Amino acid sequence: MAVSSSATSTVMNNVEAVRATLYEAMKNDDRTVIIGEDVGPRGNVFLITKDFINEFGAERVIDTPIAEASIVGIAVGMAMEGLRPIAEIQFADFIYPAFNQIVGEAAKTRYRSNGEYTCPLVIRTPYGGGVRGALSHSVSIEALFYHVPGLKIVAPAFPADVKGLLNAAIDDPDPVMFLEHKKTYRLIKGEVPDGHYTIPIGKANVLKEGSQLTVVSYGLYVHWALEAAQQLQADNLSVEVIDLRSIRPMDRTTILNSVEKTRKLLIVHEDNKFGGIGAEISAMVAEEALFHLDAPIRRLCAPDVPAMGYALPLEEEYMSSPAKMAAAMREMVRF
Amino acid sequence: MSVHNDAPSSAKAKAFERHGLSDAQLIAMFRIMLAQRVLENRGFQLNRQGKIPFASASEGHEAVQAGAAMAFERGKDILVPYYRDLGLELGIGLTPYEVLLSLFARAADHSAGRQFPHHYANRTLGLHTISSVIAAQLPHAVGAAYALQYRKERGRAVLVTFGDGATSEGEWHESINFAAVHALPIVFLCENNEWAISTPLSKQTAQPDLYKRAEGYGIPGVMVDGMDAIACYAAVKEAMDRARCGGGPTLVEAKCYRFLSHTTDDDDRTYRSREEVVERRKSDPVPRFEALLAEGGILTAEDAQALKRSILDEANQATDRAESMPYPLPQDLYDNVYADGWQPWR
Ligand SMILES: Cc1ncc(C[n+]2csc(CCOP(=O)(O)OP(=O)(O)O)c2C)c(N)n1
Ligand SMILES: [Mg+2]
Numbered sequence: 165m166a167v168s169s170s171a172t173s174t175v176m177n178n179v180e181a182v183r184a185t186l187y188e189a190m191k192n193d194d195r196t197v198i199i200g201e202d203v204g205p206r207g208n209v210f211l212i213t214k215d216f217i218n219e220f221g222a223e224r225v226i227d228t229p230i231a232e233a234s235i236v237g238i239a240v241g242m243a244m245e246g247l248r249p250i251a252e253i254q255f256a257d258f259i260y261p262a263f264n265q266i267v268g269e270a271a272k273t274r275y276r277s278n279g280e281y282t283c284p285l286v287i288r289t290p291y292g293g294g295v296r297g298a299l300s301h302s303v304s305i306e307a308l309f310y311h312v313p314g315l316k317i318v319a320p321a322f323p324a325d326v327k328g329l330l331n332a333a334i335d336d337p338d339p340v341m342f343l344e345h346k347k348t349y350r351l352i353k354g355e356v357p358d359g360h361y362t363i364p365i366g367k368a369n370v371l372k373e374g375s376q377l378t379v380v381s382y383g384l385y386v387h388w389a390l391e392a393a394q395q396l397q398a399d400n401l402s403v404e405v406i407d408l409r410s411i412r413p414m415d416r417t418t419i420l421n422s423v424e425k426t427r428k429l430l431i432v433h434e435d436n437k438f439g440g441i442g443a444e445i446s447a448m449v450a451e452e453a454l455f456h457l458d459a460p461i462r463r464l465c466a467p468d469v470p471a472m473g474y475a476l477p478l479e480e481e482y483m484s485s486p487a488k489m490a491a492a493m494r495e496m497v498r499f
Numbered sequence: 500m501s502v503h504n505d506a507p508s509s510a511k512a513k514a515f516e517r518h519g520l521s522d523a524q525l526i527a528m529f530r531i532m533l534a535q536r537v538l539e540n541r542g543f544q545l546n547r548q549g550k551i552p553f554a555s556a557s558e559g560h561e562a563v564q565a566g567a568a569m570a571f572e573r574g575k576d577i578l579v580p581y582y583r584d585l586g587l588e589l590g591i592g593l594t595p596y597e598v599l600l601s602l603f604a605r606a607a608d609h610s611a612g613r614q615f616p617h618h619y620a621n622r623t624l625g626l627h628t629i630s631s632v633i634a635a636q637l638p639h640a641v642g643a644a645y646a647l648q649y650r651k652e653r654g655r656a657v658l659v660t661f662g663d664g665a666t667s668e669g670e671w672h673e674s675i676n677f678a679a680v681h682a683l684p685i686v687f688l689c690e691n692n693e694w695a696i697s698t699p700l701s702k703q704t705a706q707p708d709l710y711k712r713a714e715g716y717g718i719p720g721v722m723v724d725g726m727d728a729i730a731c732y733a734a735v736k737e738a739m740d741r742a743r744c745g746g747g748p749t750l751v752e753a754k755c756y757r758f759l760s761h762t763t764d765d766d767d768r769t770y771r772s773r774e775e776v777v778e779r780r781k782s783d784p785v786p787r788f789e790a791l792l793a794e795g796g797i798l799t800a801e802d803a804q805a806l807k808r809s810i811l812d813e814a815n816q817a818t819d820r821a822e823s824m825p826y827p828l829p830q831d832l833y834d835n836v837y838a839d840g841w842q843p844w845r
Binding site: 197223224228229231233234236237238239240241242243244245246247249261264265268269272273274275276277278279280281282313314316336337338413 | 577579610614630635637638646650673834836843
């Protein structure tokens with residue numbers, strides 16, 4: 165982590181960390197503009213950009229029509245012409261109309277022009293469930309995009325990572341999708357170093373060292389995995405927990421080093437299992453480290469259903485929990 | 500670009516409305532139209548010879564593109580084209596050699612041989628990179644216009660083009676709507692050739708006058724005869740001038756026609772009659788413009804012949820030169836996925 169001189173820090177939750185980082189970006193570079201729905205006087209539905217419009221003006225805090233394809237597409241054009249847009253999709257569930265602009269345009273701008281045009285763009289969006297958001301305010305979208313070369317995707321879990329990775333995303337010369345788990349917005353608090361710093365995109369974080377099992381996760385589930393691993397620690401079972409932080413590019417080295425040490429791998433994510441991030445990690449470990457493994461790789465992910473339901477039992481059935489994770493971890497350690 | 504109102508050079512010459520275009524500019528427009536036709540035919544020839552896998556052409560669009568190119572200020576304006584815009588691109592400074600590099604997919608091509616023919620990217624010319632995805636370029640054009648307005652770069656504007664089929668896409672609507680809300684410096688130029696591959700305009704929309712949609716967005720909409728180069732120049736120029744000085748966007752619809760099949764992979768006999776095509780050929784904008792210049796005493800028959808010869812020579816030289824250039828190397832596949840240093844997984 166590249167921390168600036170200041171050694172002080174402030175306690176914030178994730179939503180405050182997003183807000184503080186965006187604020188600094190707006191203050192420090194007048195090429196930065198925020199474009200999205202209800203980001204102006206309302207200050208975003210989670211109040212992330214509250215009062216920004218008063219300080220930075222409506223030209224830089226742009227309330228758009230409800231038109232996601234053009235929110236991203238216009239930001240692509242701005243980025244091509246020298247601005248540093250931060251596009252917001254109000255909820256990840258509404259990103260589908262922008263799929264073409266993200267996958268077909270933003271991700272390929274540099275490649276198709278052989279570097280003549282580039283697309284330094286950040287697309288921020290709240291995702292994830294466990295908030296009684298039902299079918300259209302709960303989805304995970306990372307697997308739909310992580311297949312796409314030319315994109316970067318980050319999904320931080322802690323406020324300090326939110327700041328460092330959002331700064332890195334804003335500085336990045338290529339398009340970055342910045343996924344914010346909405347259940348962690350106010351739930352997760354932590355120390356955030358003051359001053360400007362970045363965390364490199366593509367570097368995972370070993371949150372807890374352990375010797376008997378590697379658990380890889382990201383987003384909300386990192387917190388639950390950590391909680392579960394600590395429960396096991398009480399029984400002297402030693403689990404290593406890796407927070408991916410970046411989904412693309414993915415930190416293969418950290419995962420492989422850990423698996424070669426612990427010889428067992430469990431992947432937990434909120435997105436459904438089929439074709440999810442865990443599928444790629446499993447394939448990668450099978451290709452690179454099969455003979456280091458003492459147990460089959462296991463994925464603890466959402467079932468293959470279209471979405472979590474609104475009713476509490478449906479949401480709970482879809483979501484994992486620290487208890488479910490701890491049970492899976494115990495089974496694997498004992499395997 | 501300086502604009503003077505030259506008097507016709509011959510006493511018996513027929514005067515016509517030239518909207519301030521000088522003789523030199525009119526001849527330059529004719530040159531663009533000829534070069535467009537020659538270079539696109541070259542693409543079809545190379546395809547038939549088995550030398551390139553694909554080509555497309557814009558025969559029937561020459562007048563609108565030469566006219567629009569004259570209304571574009573080089574070094575200032577930004578062009579966000581679509582794939583059927585060779586004349587417009589030549590008209591803002593793209594060279595025949597660059598065209599042939601694109602057709603042959605050589606390493607020296609702007610996309611290093613990655614893109615389909617006629618998908619250029621040249622920042623010096625203000626020429627944006629595009630995909631083949633219909634209407635996907637419109638939001639980029641609007642974003643570029645926003646950047647100009649945000650930086651208060653008065654005197655600059657964006658010209659974005661598209662076909663009639665593109666007007667059915669959501670991004671088309673979203674883009675014009677946003678540009679209108681913010682009164683952005685942009686001109687939306689529709690090259691309505693009445694066909695989208697095999698789909699006629701009547702199946703695209705129940706309102707054949709596309710320019711009328713402008714009213715729904717609260718911006719000016721104008722219709723122009725897309726076979727009349729000077730009228731196209733005048734319409735686009737007026738719209739660009741308005742955009743450049745803070746007057747907001749305009750939708751210009753140029754009614755033209757696609758004389759050839761959609762691409763070398765299409766056969767238009769499967770969906771439209773020869774009679775229709777023959778009938779529409781009668782208003783071919785290239786001979787029409789040549790006749791106008793001849794009658795106006797601006798271009799003699801000998802001058803026209805010399806011009807055609809020089810364009811053909813240039814096209815031949817460009818063909819030989821580009822063909823002799825190397826393909827990209829296999830390892831070039833891996834460049835420019837991200838900024839420096841990225842090694843793709845293999
Ligand atoms: C989003 C999308 N859908 C379909 C296509 C396939 N396609 C290529 S050209 C074309 C017709 C476009 O017609 P129009 O916009 O009128 O332009 P023209 O080719 O007539 O100049 C279609 C359907 C595409 N390129 N992009
Ligand atoms: Mg058409």
